[in-house]
Amino acid sequence: MSYTVSEENYIKAIFHLQQHGNMVTTTDVAVRLQTRPASVTDMLKKLKAKDLLLYERYHGFKLSTLGNQLALTIVRKHRLWEYFLVNNLRFGWNEVHDIAEELEHITSDLLIERLDEYLLHPRFDPHGDPIPDVNGKMEKVKQVMLSEFETGCWAKVCAVGSQSSELLDLLGHKNIAIGTILKIVQKFHFDHSIEIQLRDQPPFSISQQLAHTLFVKPQ
Amino acid sequence: MSYTVSEENYIKAIFHLQQHGNMVTTTDVAVRLQTRPASVTDMLKKLKAKDLLLYERYHGFKLSTLGNQLALTIVRKHRLWEYFLVNNLRFGWNEVHDIAEELEHITSDLLIERLDEYLLHPRFDPHGDPIPDVNGKMEKVKQVMLSEFETGCWAKVCAVGSQSSELLDLLGHKNIAIGTILKIVQKFHFDHSIEIQLRDQPPFSISQQLAHTLFVKPQ
DNA sequence: CAAATATTTTAGATTTGTCTAAAAATTAAT
DNA sequence: ATTAATTTTTAGACAAATCTAAAATATTTG
Numbered sequence: 001m002s003y004t005v006s007e008e009n010y011i012k013a014i015f016h017l018q019q020h021g022n023m024v025t026t027t028d029v030a031v032r033l034q035t036r037p038a039s040v041t042d043m044l045k046k047l048k049a050k051d052l053l054l055y056e057r058y059h060g061f062k063l064s065t066l067g068n069q070l071a072l073t074i075v076r077k078h079r080l081w082e083y084f085l086v087n088n089l090r091f092g093w094n095e096v097h098d099i100a101e102e103l104e105h106i107t108s109d110l111l112i113e114r115l116d117e118y119l120l121h122p123r124f125d126p127h128g129d130p131i132p133d134v135n136g137k138m139e140k141v142k143q144v145m146l147s148e149f150e151t152g153c154w155a156k157v158c159a160v161g162s163q164s165s166e167l168l169d170l171l172g173h174k175n176i177a178i179g180t181i182l183k184i185v186q187k188f189h190f191d192h193s194i195e196i197q198l199r200d201q202p203p204f205s206i207s208q209q210l211a212h213t214l215f216v217k218p219q
Numbered sequence: 220m221s222y223t224v225s226e227e228n229y230i231k232a233i234f235h236l237q238q239h240g241n242m243v244t245t246t247d248v249a250v251r252l253q254t255r256p257a258s259v260t261d262m263l264k265k266l267k268a269k270d271l272l273l274y275e276r277y278h279g280f281k282l283s284t285l286g287n288q289l290a291l292t293i294v295r296k297h298r299l300w301e302y303f304l305v306n307n308l309r310f311g312w313n314e315v316h317d318i319a320e321e322l323e324h325i326t327s328d329l330l331i332e333r334l335d336e337y338l339l340h341p342r343f344d345p346h347g348d349p350i351p352d353v354n355g356k357m358e359k360v361k362q363v364m365l366s367e368f369e370t371g372c373w374a375k376v377c378a379v380g381s382q383s384s385e386l387l388d389l390l391g392h393k394n395i396a397i398g399t400i401l402k403i404v405q406k407f408h409f410d411h412s413i414e415i416q417l418r419d420q421p422p423f424s425i426s427q428q429l430a431h432t433l434f435v436k437p438q
Numbered sequence: 439c440a441a442a443t444a445t446t447t448t449a450g451a452t453t454t455g456t457c458t459a460a461a462a463a464t465t466a467a468t
Numbered sequence: 469a470t471t472a473a474t475t476t477t478t479a480g481a482c483a484a485a486t487c488t489a490a491a492a493t494a495t496t497t498g
Contacts, residue, residue: 089333
């Protein structure tokens, strides 16, 4: 079975809205996809007919097992392409969303498995979101960029946004590696630099740029 | 200005049909795109309205300068993606056409320039077809795979289909490099192996696989 | 050069995904 | 528990890209 770009976009939108726990409504989907509730209703019927959605009119809807599977493959494609764009084609993590939004609809399964292999099976995309594996499994905990982590709490560095020698150089010098445990002492609004502290060491300061390429999980 | 996938497909089809010198007809396009002449006429009118085509009803048509430019950017995208698929994702040169057919419609210009840079500005795709540069310029002479070159004529090796160490190993052993001049002595149908001869040397035999990754131009 | 043949175009219909405006159902409020 | 407000759905229309069947134009041929 294969699906149109529009169908895939609806499935993905519903998937993301469902993640936030609360009940998803026709209007929610309309807002997210910048369309009208009437258009959403039309599409819900089509998605139901294709068994992607459980839907009773006037009584809400949610993804079927099939719909969930499809959503995960689309999310997988999106995040793998984002990873490729940032790590291989030197895009910034904030420039890649729209391009990945198009690339995620390329249909070849083999393509995406080869890409995954080429990228050495990354587990998180450049925004820190987990990448589902071939079977749709993914880590539950979202990584966050260090720059977005809350002040005062201990965090563990679990990924870096690039493998460039320049970055590794800097990290070596600052004594930061995957697994390092640190906390944010203070954030400076002037230049968005951040003062951090490693266990039993005096605090020191890192740039906004660096704070954007370090991903951490709460410790 | 941006164009639909369908418009781009028509422009590309007309471009390729024009390359063969002869006049392009409505029916030609219909055959190539697996559609009906009536549908082609409809689209011709739209393309004319967008200044991509010079068209007088009942009297034929051809790409405008703008149409030609557009065609070249699409061809550029197609061939760069094919190169990527073969050289980076380990696809065979005969598996990539359909995937590239989808990828060529991704809209970001920056993406394609970054890809070109990442691939180190390749000049020929895996089928030996030249890749237009950013300005639409490309080599005129098509390379052909050695396996398709005619017996008895001298040819110059001008590209190889992959950069794998396995291939370079084999080529080193057989004393073949870019620039080597050789001719086909005989083709064997049983295993599609090919007997070739380098200048002033005894002939020797190479496999079909190798003959598929060597690109030559008439010498 | 006119009749026969082939090609191209028009006319009108269909599908997909969207819209607006109005009707139906649900939810909230008095 | 009715009424009022909100949300969802239906009805009918539209644009894009396609189709079939018929009409218009070109081309070929005797």
